[in-house]
Amino acid sequence: MEDTKRIIVMENIMDENDRISIMINEKLSSHGFFAINVLGAPGIGKTSVIKSIISRIGDTKCYVVEGDIESDIDTVALKNLGIETVQINTHGSCHLDAPSILSSLPDFKGDNGGLVFIENIGNLVCPAEFNIGEHIKMLIVSVADGSDKPYKYPLAFEKADIIILNKCDLQPYVDFDEEYFTSGVRALNKITPIFKVSSRGQTGYEEVITWIMNRRHIL
Amino acid sequence: MEDTKRIIVMENIMDENDRISIMINEKLSSHGFFAINVLGAPGIGKTSVIKSIISRIGDTKCYVVEGDIESDIDTVALKNLGIETVQINTHGSCHLDAPSILSSLPDFKGDNGGLVFIENIGNLVCPAEFNIGEHIKMLIVSVADGSDKPYKYPLAFEKADIIILNKCDLQPYVDFDEEYFTSGVRALNKITPIFKVSSRGQTGYEEVITWIMNRRHIL
Numbered sequence: 001m002e003d004t005k006r007i008i009v010m011e012n013i014m015d016e017n018d019r020i021s022i023m024i025n026e027k028l029s030s031h032g033f034f035a036i037n038v039l040g041a042p043g044i045g046k047t048s049v050i051k052s053i054i055s056r057i058g059d060t061k062c063y064v065v066e067g068d069i070e071s072d073i074d075t076v077a078l079k080n081l082g083i084e085t086v087q088i089n090t091h092g093s094c095h096l097d098a099p100s101i102l103s104s105l106p107d108f109k110g111d112n113g114g115l116v117f118i119e120n121i122g123n124l125v126c127p128a129e130f131n132i133g134e135h136i137k138m139l140i141v142s143v144a145d146g147s148d149k150p151y152k153y154p155l156a157f158e159k160a161d162i163i164i165l166n167k168c169d170l171q172p173y174v175d176f177d178e179e180y181f182t183s184g185v186r187a188l189n190k191i192t193p194i195f196k197v198s199s200r201g202q203t204g205y206e207e208v209i210t211w212i213m214n215r216r217h218i219l
Numbered sequence: 220m221e222d223t224k225r226i227i228v229m230e231n232i233m234d235e236n237d238r239i240s241i242m243i244n245e246k247l248s249s250h251g252f253f254a255i256n257v258l259g260a261p262g263i264g265k266t267s268v269i270k271s272i273i274s275r276i277g278d279t280k281c282y283v284v285e286g287d288i289e290s291d292i293d294t295v296a297l298k299n300l301g302i303e304t305v306q307i308n309t310h311g312s313c314h315l316d317a318p319s320i321l322s323s324l325p326d327f328k329g330d331n332g333g334l335v336f337i338e339n340i341g342n343l344v345c346p347a348e349f350n351i352g353e354h355i356k357m358l359i360v361s362v363a364d365g366s367d368k369p370y371k372y373p374l375a376f377e378k379a380d381i382i383i384l385n386k387c388d389l390q391p392y393v394d395f396d397e398e399y400f401t402s403g404v405r406a407l408n409k410i411t412p413i414f415k416v417s418s419r420g421q422t423g424y425e426e427v428i429t430w431i432m433n434r435r436h437i438l
Contacts, residue, residue: 006232009225041261042343042372043364069344071370092374094313094344122371123344124261125288125313144363144389145262151290152341153261155311170363173392175419200394 024133032113061114150184243352251332280333369403
């Protein structure tokens with residue numbers, strides 16, 4: 001009985017989330033904004049990837065919505081670089097949901113479109129289940145965390161539109177089996193591109209940006 | 220109204236979980252077993268830490284309960300080393316709970332006590348909220364994942380009885396501010412020891428084992 005009640009409550013929450021997600025996506029699109037839901041485990045380098053992309057993006061207007069359980073460490077760092085950033089603290093909740101994004105979106109008046117990066121809570125599980133108005137999901141993984149992640153956390157890899165393999169500067173010092181990793185991704189997801197970058201060494205980002213800008217114009 | 224219903228359902232689930240957790244703990248204790256709930260983000264090295272401890276533990280009987288969303292990669296690896304291991308696949312759920320442990324515990328007949336390692340789902344958020352019958356919580360973190368984790372994911376650090384700082388062989392190649400990390404831990408948790416290890420280099424484990432064996436005899 002408890003389980004049935006739980007399932008009904010969860011279904012209602014997911015339906016409501018999806019309804020609001022579509023509303024957000026329409027609002028963003030109507031203002032010419034392309035939104036990227038940035039997913040990945042804690043410490044994988046989500047903020048570093050966002051910073052690296054924005055620093056190379058030229059004149060395109062960029063916003064960041066920064067999701068954290070607690071703290072505003074990344075928001076402070078992004079604002080110090082002159083990047084317009086909104087903080088969402090979930091105070092315990094392990095993912096962002098559409099209602100929290102709806103109430104946090106910047107006022108786009110006077111803007112002519114651009115990119116909105118939504119950095120999700122550091123978690124390779126739950127955030128993949130919730131649409132939050134994004135146009136694409138960008139999944140960040142790292143060579144330091146082993147090559148078996150697609151096998152153990154399939155949903156995030158299945159749903160990703162672009163995969164960033166970060167911390168490639170550490171590859172000589174860790175046991176990362178790239179073939180095994182790629183096979184795992186391809187078993188779940190035939191087409192999503194995998195880009196190898198190092199945020200510390202600032203390598204590999206040109207290809208990422210070309211892909212994002214092309215994808216933005218296709219959608 | 221939806222929120223109220225959700226809170227009531229969640230409270231009932233947590234109460235039931237705690238009741239079963241106490242039951243498991245009593246059962247383990249009565250058989251002389253000391254259970255360690257192993258927490259940490261995906262790819263942080265939870266299985267490697269467990270393997271490294273067990274390989275040095277001498278004659279003490281050890282079991283592993285291996286929690287994964289999908290796959291039995293770690294269970295196969297542990298069994299290949301002759302370690303008795305039980306697999307739990309949660310198929311989507313982001314944490315282990317007490318009912319899943321209750322139905323998975325080995326039959327302890329004929330045993331004279333030992334250690335039970337329960338490797339939780341790779342997630343620095345949700346598993347910290349659920350007691351699963353353990354005597355202590357062991358939190359694994361890594362120098363490759365940045366020094367701000369205690370500030371961003373406080374609950375896991377607050378609840379940890381022992382913290383293992385893994386992948387210390389990578390310290391020369393990453394930006395890990397140890398003082399900032401330790402200050403963050405100490406703001407949440409005055410007493411929990413922090414042990415620096417490298418599972419790849421097999422360093423730092425003697426102190427970890429001494430601490431576990433002492434703690435086992437105190438409780």
